[in-house]
Amino acid sequence: MADADQIDRFDRAIIQALSRNGRLSMAELAEKVGLSKTPVQARVKRLEAEGYIRGYAAIVNREKMGEGHVAFVQVKLSDTRSAALDAFNRAARDTPEIEQCHMMAASFDYLLKVRTRDIAAYRRVLGEKISALPHVAQTSTFVAMETVKDR
Numbered sequence: 001m002a003d004a005d006q007i008d009r010f011d012r013a014i015i016q017a018l019s020r021n022g023r024l025s026m027a028e029l030a031e032k033v034g035l036s037k038t039p040v041q042a043r044v045k046r047l048e049a050e051g052y053i054r055g056y057a058a059i060v061n062r063e064k065m066g067e068g069h070v071a072f073v074q075v076k077l078s079d080t081r082s083a084a085l086d087a088f089n090r091a092a093r094d095t096p097e098i099e100q101c102h103m104m105a106a107s108f109d110y111l112l113k114v115r116t117r118d119i120a121a122y123r124r125v126l127g128e129k130i131s132a133l134p135h136v137a138q139t140s141t142f143v144a145m146e147t148v149k150d151r
Contacts, residue, residue, distance in 0.1 A: 007052065010035060014043055015052060022056035059151065067115040070144040071122050073130060074108040078137035087134035095133070097125045108140070119143070 013033040017024060030040040047053045062068055077084060092101040092112070100113035112130070116122040130139060
């Protein structure tokens with residue numbers, strides 16, 4: 001049975017409300033989902049313990065942080081055996097400019113979302129970090145002109 005089949009409509013409502021605003025008080029959350037505070041607290045703790053809710057984070061204004069440049073990078077590897085994929089995955093996780101890394105079922109192996117200050121900083125990250133990741137054979141970059149939706 002899939003994990004998603006093990007939660008009910010109240011759990012889904014809690015997850016949806018917290019994904020929109022992780023700072024809701026238990027009383028506010030209870031009101032939004034139509035339960036009292038005590039069962040909502042128990043459900044939130046269970047959803048956290050079972051891994052449905054992995055954590056809470058601030059939504060950061062990346063422009064103000066000097067990280068407004070977004071590039072998407074298609075990466076083809078020279079080797080796609082398990083050891084090579086594991087090495088690439090570890091190195092990608094350790095590269096702070098890589099905000100997201102997805103293994104793809106496509107004509108390329110990975111799609112990266114990379115954040116930097118500007119195009120010059122991106123060029124350095126591409127040349128010094130991304131191209132140096134294990135087993136990288138080829139990259140193609142797509143630069144975002146505007147972020148229309150980010151959540």
